[in-house]
Amino acid sequence: MSLVRIALRFAAPVPHLEAFERYLFVGPHPDDIEIGAGATVSRLTALGKHVVFLICTDGRYGTENIALSGDELIRTRHAEALRSAALLGVTDVRFLDLSDGGFYTSEALLCGIAQVIGDVQPQVLFAPDPCVRSECHTDHLNVGQAVRRLACAAPNPGVMSSYGAQPAPVQALAYYMTARPNRYVATRGHLSRQLDAVFACHLSQFPPDCAAACSVRLYLKLRAAAFGLRSLKGCAEGFRVLGSIHMHCLPEAE
Numbered sequence: 001m002s003l004v005r006i007a008l009r010f011a012a013p014v015p016h017l018e019a020f021e022r023y024l025f026v027g028p029h030p031d032d033i034e035i036g037a038g039a040t041v042s043r044l045t046a047l048g049k050h051v052v053f054l055i056c057t058d059g060r061y062g063t064e065n066i067a068l069s070g071d072e073l074i075r076t077r078h079a080e081a082l083r084s085a086a087l088l089g090v091t092d093v094r095f096l097d098l099s100d101g102g103f104y105t106s107e108a109l110l111c112g113i114a115q116v117i118g119d120v121q122p123q124v125l126f127a128p129d130p131c132v133r134s135e136c137h138t139d140h141l142n143v144g145q146a147v148r149r150l151a152c153a154a155p156n157p158g159v160m161s162s163y164g165a166q167p168a169p170v171q172a173l174a175y176y177m178t179a180r181p182n183r184y185v186a187t188r189g190h191l192s193r194q195l196d197a198v199f200a201c202h203l204s205q206f207p208p209d210c211a212a213a214c215s216v217r218l219y220l221k222l223r224a225a226a227f228g229l230r231s232l233k234g235c236a237e238g239f240r241v242l243g244s245i246h247m248h249c250l251p252e253a254e
Contacts, residue, residue, distance in 0.1 A: 012245045014182050015172040017124060018043075022050045024122035026113060026147050028139035029059045029100065030081035031202040035216065036176030037126055038088060038194030039187035039224065040237045045089025046190070052120045053085050053093040056109065056143050057100040063204055076204050084201035088193060092120075102138035109146050111163045117154055118166030125151050129175035129240055140177070148173065152247045173247065174239040181238025184231035191224050191235055 023044060027033040033041065033053055044051050059077040060070040068076070078095065085093045096112040098104040117125070128135070130144025153159040154170035174183070187194075198220070199206050199213055206213035227236040 012243065014241050014246070015124075015243045017172070017174055017183055017185055017239065017241060018047065018049075020049070020123040020171065022120070022122045023124045023126065024052050024054060024117060024120050025126040026054045026056065026143060028055075028128060028137070028143040029057055029062055030055050030077040031059075031084070031198060031205050032128065032140070032177075033126070034084055034088070034194060034197045034202070035220070036128060037237060037239070038197050039190040039235075040176075040185045040239075041088045041090060042190040042193045042197075043185060043187055051090050051092075052116075052122070053081070053090055054096070054113065054116050055081055055093065056096045056098055056113070057104075057139050058095070058097045059100050061100045068204070073204065077202075080202045080204060084197040087197045087201060100139065102142060106142070106146070109142060110150065111165070113143075113146050114150055114154075114160060114163035114165035117150060117168045117170070118160060121166075121168045123169055124172045124174060125154075125170055126174045126176055126239075129178035129180075131175075132177065132179050134179075135177075144175070151242070152244075155244075171244050173242045175241075176237070176239055178238070178240040180240050181227065183241040184227055184233055184236040184238050186228075186231075186233040186236050187224060188228075188233070188235040191221070195220060 025033045041051060058074045060074050063073055082093055094116050125147055127147035128140045128144045130141050135141060151170055151173040154168045157167045160167045224235045227238040228234045
């Protein structure tokens, strides 16, 4: 580690996620937030924090069941998302209903997310990490990049007005589904709720006993144990967190 990075740790420490009160979790599809950060959501709501979900796409292509039409699947996934969020303690769920599969403009995505940020007034934004080398899904990349742009711009009235949105006091950006976590949230007692939110609610994606459900369930358990061991928290989720000072002209924050 370079001396500059060591100095940065003292001069501009990475924010502790649980130190805030208002959070907006942005998901590309129904179920992404739960998979990427569901146990953390459960912990935050249990602590009495204000948590809102924003789901950007309608999930119309998220099935291998060709008998489900686009409109029927959209309705199903909306209902699943609401049940799952409620199980995690979240009662405010917003939908942009952009088309799954990247069939929307970057302007529509940016404006939609910006307007929700302005309405919710979050201090922390959560989104999938768009810098993961293995990530290939268009919607994950697009949403992560959009939130990345807006996290820095959110406090600026002039920039936000160009999106038809109000400024918001965003102080931190937390990437879930990241390969480079630098903050960990202890989730002991919340993993089981995360698993129920994914596998008991999002049945269109994870029918009982399907191979994907078994694989993702095992992954979530092993990830919680690995992050818990790494952070000495026993059971944890990991995030790549940037404070407002890290988002601009501080390459060492990487």
